[in-house]
Amino acid sequence: MIIIGGTATNGIDERVSRLLNLKLIKVEHKVFPDGESYIRIPEQINDKEVVLIQSLYPPQDKHLVDLFLMIETLADMKIEKINVVAPYLAYSRQNRRFKEGEAVSVKTVLNLIRKSGATSLAVVEPHHYEELEYFDGETRVIDPIPDIGKVISEKTKGPLVLAPDKGALNRAKRLAEILNTDYMFIEKERDLNTGEVRVKNLPELKVNGRDVVLIDDIISTGGTMVQAISMVKKQGAKNVYVSAVHGLFIGDAYSKLIQAGASEVIITNTIPQDPSKVSVVDVSDAIARTI
Structure with a gap:
Protein backbone atom coordinates (compact mmCIF):
# COMPACT_ATOMS: atom_id res chain seq x y z
CA MET A 1 0.00 0.00 0.00
CA ILE A 2 1.16 3.53 -0.87
CA ILE A 3 0.08 6.92 0.43
CA ILE A 4 -0.84 9.47 -2.25
CA GLY A 5 -0.61 13.05 -1.01
CA GLY A 6 -3.18 15.26 -2.71
CA THR A 7 -3.27 18.99 -3.34
CA ALA A 8 -4.81 19.84 0.06
CA THR A 9 -3.43 17.77 2.92
CA ASN A 10 -2.07 20.29 5.47
CA GLY A 11 0.88 17.93 6.02
CA ILE A 12 -1.33 15.06 7.21
CA ASP A 13 -0.18 12.84 4.34
CA GLU A 14 3.46 13.16 5.40
CA ARG A 15 2.73 12.37 9.05
CA VAL A 16 0.52 9.37 8.22
CA SER A 17 3.23 8.07 5.88
CA ARG A 18 5.79 8.24 8.69
CA LEU A 19 3.46 6.69 11.27
CA LEU A 20 2.65 3.71 9.04
CA ASN A 21 6.09 3.49 7.42
CA LEU A 22 4.49 3.62 3.96
CA LYS A 23 5.88 5.20 0.82
CA LEU A 24 4.46 8.65 0.04
CA ILE A 25 3.96 9.95 -3.49
CA LYS A 26 3.10 13.65 -3.70
CA VAL A 27 0.85 14.62 -6.58
CA GLU A 28 2.24 17.24 -8.97
CA HIS A 29 -0.22 20.06 -9.53
CA LYS A 30 -0.56 23.58 -10.80
CA VAL A 31 -3.24 26.00 -11.95
CA PHE A 32 -3.41 27.10 -15.59
CA PRO A 33 -3.85 30.83 -16.37
CA ASP A 34 -7.58 30.26 -16.93
CA GLY A 35 -7.97 28.77 -13.45
CA GLU A 36 -8.19 25.10 -14.44
CA SER A 37 -6.32 22.45 -12.46
CA TYR A 38 -3.43 20.33 -13.74
CA ILE A 39 -2.81 17.01 -11.97
CA ARG A 40 -0.08 14.39 -12.47
CA ILE A 41 0.84 11.24 -10.55
CA PRO A 42 4.64 11.47 -11.00
CA GLU A 43 5.46 7.76 -10.61
CA GLN A 44 4.22 4.49 -12.04
CA ILE A 45 2.49 2.60 -9.23
CA ASN A 46 2.83 -1.17 -9.10
CA ASP A 47 0.91 -1.62 -5.83
CA LYS A 48 -2.73 -2.64 -6.18
CA GLU A 49 -3.88 -0.46 -3.29
CA VAL A 50 -3.39 3.21 -2.45
CA VAL A 51 -4.60 5.63 0.21
CA LEU A 52 -5.34 9.03 -1.31
CA ILE A 53 -5.41 11.83 1.28
CA GLN A 54 -7.21 15.00 0.22
CA SER A 55 -8.98 17.43 2.51
CA LEU A 56 -11.77 19.52 1.04
CA TYR A 57 -11.38 22.82 2.87
CA PRO A 58 -11.74 26.15 1.01
CA PRO A 59 -11.52 26.63 -1.89
CA GLN A 60 -13.77 23.57 -1.74
CA ASP A 61 -14.73 23.45 -5.40
CA LYS A 62 -11.10 23.46 -6.58
CA HIS A 63 -10.09 20.79 -4.10
CA LEU A 64 -13.06 18.66 -5.13
CA VAL A 65 -12.17 18.90 -8.83
CA ASP A 66 -8.56 18.04 -7.94
CA LEU A 67 -9.84 14.99 -6.04
CA PHE A 68 -11.93 13.78 -8.98
CA LEU A 69 -8.95 14.17 -11.32
CA MET A 70 -6.64 12.28 -8.96
CA ILE A 71 -9.07 9.41 -8.39
CA GLU A 72 -9.78 8.88 -12.07
CA THR A 73 -6.07 9.07 -12.93
CA LEU A 74 -5.35 6.35 -10.36
CA ALA A 75 -8.20 4.26 -11.77
CA ASP A 76 -6.72 4.64 -15.26
CA MET A 77 -3.43 3.35 -13.80
CA LYS A 78 -5.29 0.11 -12.93
CA ILE A 79 -5.13 0.58 -9.17
CA GLU A 80 -7.61 -1.94 -7.79
CA LYS A 81 -8.31 -0.29 -4.41
CA ILE A 82 -8.42 3.49 -4.15
CA ASN A 83 -9.07 4.40 -0.52
CA VAL A 84 -9.90 8.10 -0.20
CA VAL A 85 -9.30 9.81 3.14
CA ALA A 86 -11.03 13.20 3.41
CA PRO A 87 -10.05 14.86 6.70
CA TYR A 88 -12.65 17.57 6.00
CA LEU A 89 -15.67 16.69 3.85
CA ALA A 90 -17.07 19.77 2.11
CA TYR A 91 -20.81 20.22 1.53
CA SER A 92 -21.63 17.88 4.43
CA ARG A 93 -24.09 20.27 6.09
CA GLN A 94 -26.52 20.09 3.15
CA ASN A 95 -27.37 16.44 3.77
CA ARG A 96 -31.14 16.67 3.15
CA ARG A 97 -33.75 18.94 1.59
CA PHE A 98 -34.79 21.61 4.06
CA LYS A 99 -36.86 23.36 1.36
CA GLU A 100 -38.47 21.94 -1.77
CA GLY A 101 -36.15 21.92 -4.77
CA GLU A 102 -32.87 22.15 -2.86
CA ALA A 103 -29.88 20.10 -3.95
CA VAL A 104 -28.71 17.47 -1.47
CA SER A 105 -25.13 18.64 -1.91
CA VAL A 106 -23.29 15.95 0.05
CA LYS A 107 -25.14 13.25 -1.93
CA THR A 108 -23.86 14.73 -5.20
CA VAL A 109 -20.31 15.02 -3.86
CA LEU A 110 -20.21 11.44 -2.56
CA ASN A 111 -21.71 10.08 -5.78
CA LEU A 112 -19.02 11.85 -7.82
CA ILE A 113 -16.23 10.54 -5.57
CA ARG A 114 -17.52 6.99 -6.01
CA LYS A 115 -18.10 7.27 -9.76
CA SER A 116 -14.63 8.74 -10.29
CA GLY A 117 -13.27 5.40 -9.09
CA ALA A 118 -12.90 5.50 -5.29
CA THR A 119 -13.52 2.11 -3.71
CA SER A 120 -13.68 3.29 -0.11
CA LEU A 121 -14.01 6.58 1.78
CA ALA A 122 -12.87 7.56 5.26
CA VAL A 123 -13.93 10.90 6.77
CA VAL A 124 -12.89 12.62 9.98
CA GLU A 125 -16.08 13.23 12.02
CA PRO A 126 -18.69 13.92 9.34
CA HIS A 127 -21.51 16.35 10.10
CA HIS A 128 -24.01 13.47 10.18
CA TYR A 129 -22.81 9.86 10.14
CA GLU A 130 -25.81 8.69 8.11
CA GLU A 131 -24.89 10.94 5.16
CA LEU A 132 -22.06 8.54 4.31
CA GLU A 133 -24.75 6.12 3.16
CA TYR A 134 -24.86 8.14 -0.06
CA PHE A 135 -21.44 6.65 -0.90
CA ASP A 136 -21.97 3.34 -2.68
CA GLY A 137 -18.95 1.62 -1.20
CA GLU A 138 -17.10 0.99 2.06
CA THR A 139 -17.07 3.96 4.44
CA ARG A 140 -15.28 4.57 7.70
CA VAL A 141 -15.50 7.35 10.28
CA ILE A 142 -12.27 8.61 11.81
CA ASP A 143 -12.87 9.64 15.42
CA PRO A 144 -10.72 12.56 16.66
CA THR A 270 -8.24 18.94 9.12
CA ILE A 271 -8.21 22.57 7.94
CA PRO A 272 -5.06 24.77 8.14
CA GLN A 273 -4.99 26.81 11.36
CA ASP A 274 -2.96 29.61 12.91
CA PRO A 275 -1.26 27.98 15.95
CA SER A 276 -0.67 31.43 17.45
CA LYS A 277 -4.46 31.72 17.89
CA VAL A 278 -5.74 28.19 18.50
CA SER A 279 -4.52 24.96 20.07
CA VAL A 280 -4.17 22.49 17.20
CA VAL A 281 -4.88 18.76 17.63
CA ASP A 282 -3.27 16.54 15.00
CA VAL A 283 -5.64 13.96 13.46
CA SER A 284 -2.81 11.99 11.81
CA ASP A 285 -2.73 9.39 14.59
CA ALA A 286 -6.48 8.83 14.32
CA ILE A 287 -6.21 8.47 10.55
CA ALA A 288 -3.29 6.05 10.85
CA ARG A 289 -5.24 3.94 13.36
CA THR A 290 -8.22 3.78 11.01
CA ILE A 291 -6.11 2.86 7.95
Whole structure:
Protein backbone atom coordinates (compact mmCIF):
# COMPACT_ATOMS: atom_id res chain seq x y z
CA MET A 1 0.00 0.00 0.00
CA ILE A 2 1.16 3.53 -0.87
CA ILE A 3 0.08 6.92 0.43
CA ILE A 4 -0.84 9.47 -2.25
CA GLY A 5 -0.61 13.05 -1.01
CA GLY A 6 -3.18 15.26 -2.71
CA THR A 7 -3.27 18.99 -3.34
CA ALA A 8 -4.81 19.84 0.06
CA THR A 9 -3.43 17.77 2.92
CA ASN A 10 -2.07 20.29 5.47
CA GLY A 11 0.88 17.93 6.02
CA ILE A 12 -1.33 15.06 7.21
CA ASP A 13 -0.18 12.84 4.34
CA GLU A 14 3.46 13.16 5.40
CA ARG A 15 2.73 12.37 9.05
CA VAL A 16 0.52 9.37 8.22
CA SER A 17 3.23 8.07 5.88
CA ARG A 18 5.79 8.24 8.69
CA LEU A 19 3.46 6.69 11.27
CA LEU A 20 2.65 3.71 9.04
CA ASN A 21 6.09 3.49 7.42
CA LEU A 22 4.49 3.62 3.96
CA LYS A 23 5.88 5.20 0.82
CA LEU A 24 4.46 8.65 0.04
CA ILE A 25 3.96 9.95 -3.49
CA LYS A 26 3.10 13.65 -3.70
CA VAL A 27 0.85 14.62 -6.58
CA GLU A 28 2.24 17.24 -8.97
CA HIS A 29 -0.22 20.06 -9.53
CA LYS A 30 -0.56 23.58 -10.80
CA VAL A 31 -3.24 26.00 -11.95
CA PHE A 32 -3.41 27.10 -15.59
CA PRO A 33 -3.85 30.83 -16.37
CA ASP A 34 -7.58 30.26 -16.93
CA GLY A 35 -7.97 28.77 -13.45
CA GLU A 36 -8.19 25.10 -14.44
CA SER A 37 -6.32 22.45 -12.46
CA TYR A 38 -3.43 20.33 -13.74
CA ILE A 39 -2.81 17.01 -11.97
CA ARG A 40 -0.08 14.39 -12.47
CA ILE A 41 0.84 11.24 -10.55
CA PRO A 42 4.64 11.47 -11.00
CA GLU A 43 5.46 7.76 -10.61
CA GLN A 44 4.22 4.49 -12.04
CA ILE A 45 2.49 2.60 -9.23
CA ASN A 46 2.83 -1.17 -9.10
CA ASP A 47 0.91 -1.62 -5.83
CA LYS A 48 -2.73 -2.64 -6.18
CA GLU A 49 -3.88 -0.46 -3.29
CA VAL A 50 -3.39 3.21 -2.45
CA VAL A 51 -4.60 5.63 0.21
CA LEU A 52 -5.34 9.03 -1.31
CA ILE A 53 -5.41 11.83 1.28
CA GLN A 54 -7.21 15.00 0.22
CA SER A 55 -8.98 17.43 2.51
CA LEU A 56 -11.77 19.52 1.04
CA TYR A 57 -11.38 22.82 2.87
CA PRO A 58 -11.74 26.15 1.01
CA PRO A 59 -11.52 26.63 -1.89
CA GLN A 60 -13.77 23.57 -1.74
CA ASP A 61 -14.73 23.45 -5.40
CA LYS A 62 -11.10 23.46 -6.58
CA HIS A 63 -10.09 20.79 -4.10
CA LEU A 64 -13.06 18.66 -5.13
CA VAL A 65 -12.17 18.90 -8.83
CA ASP A 66 -8.56 18.04 -7.94
CA LEU A 67 -9.84 14.99 -6.04
CA PHE A 68 -11.93 13.78 -8.98
CA LEU A 69 -8.95 14.17 -11.32
CA MET A 70 -6.64 12.28 -8.96
CA ILE A 71 -9.07 9.41 -8.39
CA GLU A 72 -9.78 8.88 -12.07
CA THR A 73 -6.07 9.07 -12.93
CA LEU A 74 -5.35 6.35 -10.36
CA ALA A 75 -8.20 4.26 -11.77
CA ASP A 76 -6.72 4.64 -15.26
CA MET A 77 -3.43 3.35 -13.80
CA LYS A 78 -5.29 0.11 -12.93
CA ILE A 79 -5.13 0.58 -9.17
CA GLU A 80 -7.61 -1.94 -7.79
CA LYS A 81 -8.31 -0.29 -4.41
CA ILE A 82 -8.42 3.49 -4.15
CA ASN A 83 -9.07 4.40 -0.52
CA VAL A 84 -9.90 8.10 -0.20
CA VAL A 85 -9.30 9.81 3.14
CA ALA A 86 -11.03 13.20 3.41
CA PRO A 87 -10.05 14.86 6.70
CA TYR A 88 -12.65 17.57 6.00
CA LEU A 89 -15.67 16.69 3.85
CA ALA A 90 -17.07 19.77 2.11
CA TYR A 91 -20.81 20.22 1.53
CA SER A 92 -21.63 17.88 4.43
CA ARG A 93 -24.09 20.27 6.09
CA GLN A 94 -26.52 20.09 3.15
CA ASN A 95 -27.37 16.44 3.77
CA ARG A 96 -31.14 16.67 3.15
CA ARG A 97 -33.75 18.94 1.59
CA PHE A 98 -34.79 21.61 4.06
CA LYS A 99 -36.86 23.36 1.36
CA GLU A 100 -38.47 21.94 -1.77
CA GLY A 101 -36.15 21.92 -4.77
CA GLU A 102 -32.87 22.15 -2.86
CA ALA A 103 -29.88 20.10 -3.95
CA VAL A 104 -28.71 17.47 -1.47
CA SER A 105 -25.13 18.64 -1.91
CA VAL A 106 -23.29 15.95 0.05
CA LYS A 107 -25.14 13.25 -1.93
CA THR A 108 -23.86 14.73 -5.20
CA VAL A 109 -20.31 15.02 -3.86
CA LEU A 110 -20.21 11.44 -2.56
CA ASN A 111 -21.71 10.08 -5.78
CA LEU A 112 -19.02 11.85 -7.82
CA ILE A 113 -16.23 10.54 -5.57
CA ARG A 114 -17.52 6.99 -6.01
CA LYS A 115 -18.10 7.27 -9.76
CA SER A 116 -14.63 8.74 -10.29
CA GLY A 117 -13.27 5.40 -9.09
CA ALA A 118 -12.90 5.50 -5.29
CA THR A 119 -13.52 2.11 -3.71
CA SER A 120 -13.68 3.29 -0.11
CA LEU A 121 -14.01 6.58 1.78
CA ALA A 122 -12.87 7.56 5.26
CA VAL A 123 -13.93 10.90 6.77
CA VAL A 124 -12.89 12.62 9.98
CA GLU A 125 -16.08 13.23 12.02
CA PRO A 126 -18.69 13.92 9.34
CA HIS A 127 -21.51 16.35 10.10
CA HIS A 128 -24.01 13.47 10.18
CA TYR A 129 -22.81 9.86 10.14
CA GLU A 130 -25.81 8.69 8.11
CA GLU A 131 -24.89 10.94 5.16
CA LEU A 132 -22.06 8.54 4.31
CA GLU A 133 -24.75 6.12 3.16
CA TYR A 134 -24.86 8.14 -0.06
CA PHE A 135 -21.44 6.65 -0.90
CA ASP A 136 -21.97 3.34 -2.68
CA GLY A 137 -18.95 1.62 -1.20
CA GLU A 138 -17.10 0.99 2.06
CA THR A 139 -17.07 3.96 4.44
CA ARG A 140 -15.28 4.57 7.70
CA VAL A 141 -15.50 7.35 10.28
CA ILE A 142 -12.27 8.61 11.81
CA ASP A 143 -12.87 9.64 15.42
CA PRO A 144 -10.72 12.56 16.66
CA ILE A 145 -12.59 13.01 19.96
CA PRO A 146 -10.11 10.89 22.00
CA ASP A 147 -7.24 13.09 20.80
CA ILE A 148 -9.20 16.26 21.58
CA GLY A 149 -10.00 14.79 24.99
CA LYS A 150 -6.32 14.27 25.77
CA VAL A 151 -5.60 17.95 25.15
CA ILE A 152 -8.58 19.15 27.20
CA SER A 153 -7.79 16.80 30.09
CA GLU A 154 -4.44 18.60 30.48
CA LYS A 155 -6.21 21.95 30.85
CA THR A 156 -9.15 21.23 33.15
CA LYS A 157 -10.61 18.55 35.43
CA GLY A 158 -14.29 17.68 35.64
CA PRO A 159 -15.72 20.42 33.41
CA LEU A 160 -19.29 20.45 32.13
CA VAL A 161 -19.21 19.32 28.49
CA LEU A 162 -21.86 21.25 26.59
CA ALA A 163 -23.16 20.67 23.06
CA PRO A 164 -24.38 23.88 21.39
CA ASP A 165 -27.34 21.94 19.91
CA LYS A 166 -28.96 18.51 20.16
CA GLY A 167 -27.23 17.34 16.97
CA ALA A 168 -23.85 17.61 18.73
CA LEU A 169 -24.99 15.70 21.82
CA ASN A 170 -23.28 12.47 20.77
CA ARG A 171 -19.94 14.30 20.52
CA ALA A 172 -20.49 15.84 23.95
CA LYS A 173 -21.29 12.41 25.38
CA ARG A 174 -18.16 10.82 23.89
CA LEU A 175 -15.96 13.65 25.14
CA ALA A 176 -17.56 13.60 28.61
CA GLU A 177 -16.90 9.86 28.92
CA ILE A 178 -13.22 10.46 28.16
CA LEU A 179 -13.07 13.28 30.72
CA ASN A 180 -15.18 11.31 33.23
CA THR A 181 -17.64 14.15 33.67
CA ASP A 182 -21.20 15.22 32.86
CA TYR A 183 -22.70 16.71 29.71
CA MET A 184 -25.84 18.29 28.26
CA PHE A 185 -27.03 20.34 25.27
CA ILE A 186 -28.64 23.64 24.39
CA GLU A 187 -31.64 23.74 22.08
CA LYS A 188 -31.41 26.03 19.08
CA GLU A 189 -33.34 26.72 15.91
CA ARG A 190 -32.26 27.97 12.49
CA ASP A 191 -34.20 30.28 10.17
CA LEU A 192 -34.36 28.35 6.88
CA ASN A 193 -34.48 31.58 4.84
CA THR A 194 -31.78 33.68 6.51
CA GLY A 195 -29.70 30.90 8.06
CA GLU A 196 -29.70 32.80 11.37
CA VAL A 197 -29.34 30.62 14.45
CA ARG A 198 -30.80 31.47 17.83
CA VAL A 199 -30.97 29.72 21.17
CA LYS A 200 -34.41 28.25 21.70
CA ASN A 201 -34.23 27.84 25.45
CA LEU A 202 -31.79 28.76 28.18
CA PRO A 203 -31.43 25.81 30.54
CA GLU A 204 -30.33 26.49 34.09
CA LEU A 205 -26.79 25.17 34.17
CA LYS A 206 -24.94 24.60 37.42
CA VAL A 207 -21.77 26.18 36.10
CA ASN A 208 -21.07 28.94 38.61
CA GLY A 209 -17.31 28.82 39.22
CA ARG A 210 -16.96 25.77 37.00
CA ASP A 211 -15.13 25.22 33.70
CA VAL A 212 -17.23 24.54 30.60
CA VAL A 213 -16.15 22.80 27.38
CA LEU A 214 -18.24 23.54 24.28
CA ILE A 215 -17.87 20.87 21.58
CA ASP A 216 -19.14 20.79 17.99
CA ASP A 217 -18.07 19.35 14.65
CA ILE A 218 -17.68 22.61 12.69
CA ILE A 219 -17.09 26.23 13.58
CA SER A 220 -17.93 28.38 10.57
CA THR A 221 -19.12 31.90 11.41
CA GLY A 222 -19.08 31.09 15.12
CA GLY A 223 -22.60 32.42 15.70
CA THR A 224 -23.88 29.39 17.60
CA MET A 225 -20.78 29.16 19.78
CA VAL A 226 -20.87 32.89 20.59
CA GLN A 227 -24.41 32.56 21.92
CA ALA A 228 -23.46 29.51 23.97
CA ILE A 229 -20.37 31.22 25.42
CA SER A 230 -22.38 34.30 26.39
CA MET A 231 -25.01 32.13 28.05
CA VAL A 232 -22.64 30.13 30.26
CA LYS A 233 -20.59 33.21 31.15
CA LYS A 234 -23.76 34.96 32.35
CA GLN A 235 -24.46 31.92 34.53
CA GLY A 236 -21.04 32.20 36.16
CA ALA A 237 -18.81 29.80 34.22
CA LYS A 238 -15.16 30.10 35.23
CA ASN A 239 -13.35 29.22 31.99
CA VAL A 240 -14.97 28.40 28.66
CA TYR A 241 -13.02 26.15 26.30
CA VAL A 242 -14.36 26.09 22.75
CA SER A 243 -13.56 22.97 20.77
CA ALA A 244 -14.53 21.64 17.36
CA VAL A 245 -13.17 19.16 14.86
CA HIS A 246 -13.21 21.42 11.79
CA GLY A 247 -12.40 25.11 12.11
CA LEU A 248 -13.43 27.19 9.09
CA PHE A 249 -13.46 30.51 11.01
CA ILE A 250 -15.19 32.58 8.34
CA GLY A 251 -14.48 36.31 8.57
CA ASP A 252 -13.88 37.44 12.16
CA ALA A 253 -15.33 34.28 13.73
CA TYR A 254 -12.29 33.68 15.93
CA SER A 255 -12.32 37.24 17.30
CA LYS A 256 -16.02 36.91 18.11
CA LEU A 257 -15.36 33.79 20.17
CA ILE A 258 -12.65 35.50 22.20
CA GLN A 259 -14.70 38.66 22.64
CA ALA A 260 -17.64 36.58 23.85
CA GLY A 261 -15.44 35.16 26.61
CA ALA A 262 -13.77 32.00 25.29
CA SER A 263 -10.61 31.23 27.25
CA GLU A 264 -9.15 29.03 24.52
CA VAL A 265 -10.10 27.51 21.17
CA ILE A 266 -9.09 23.90 20.47
CA ILE A 267 -9.32 22.70 16.85
CA THR A 268 -7.93 19.83 14.78
CA ASN A 269 -5.75 20.26 11.69
CA THR A 270 -8.24 18.94 9.12
CA ILE A 271 -8.21 22.57 7.94
CA PRO A 272 -5.06 24.77 8.14
CA GLN A 273 -4.99 26.81 11.36
CA ASP A 274 -2.96 29.61 12.91
CA PRO A 275 -1.26 27.98 15.95
CA SER A 276 -0.67 31.43 17.45
CA LYS A 277 -4.46 31.72 17.89
CA VAL A 278 -5.74 28.19 18.50
CA SER A 279 -4.52 24.96 20.07
CA VAL A 280 -4.17 22.49 17.20
CA VAL A 281 -4.88 18.76 17.63
CA ASP A 282 -3.27 16.54 15.00
CA VAL A 283 -5.64 13.96 13.46
CA SER A 284 -2.81 11.99 11.81
CA ASP A 285 -2.73 9.39 14.59
CA ALA A 286 -6.48 8.83 14.32
CA ILE A 287 -6.21 8.47 10.55
CA ALA A 288 -3.29 6.05 10.85
CA ARG A 289 -5.24 3.94 13.36
CA THR A 290 -8.22 3.78 11.01
CA ILE A 291 -6.11 2.86 7.95
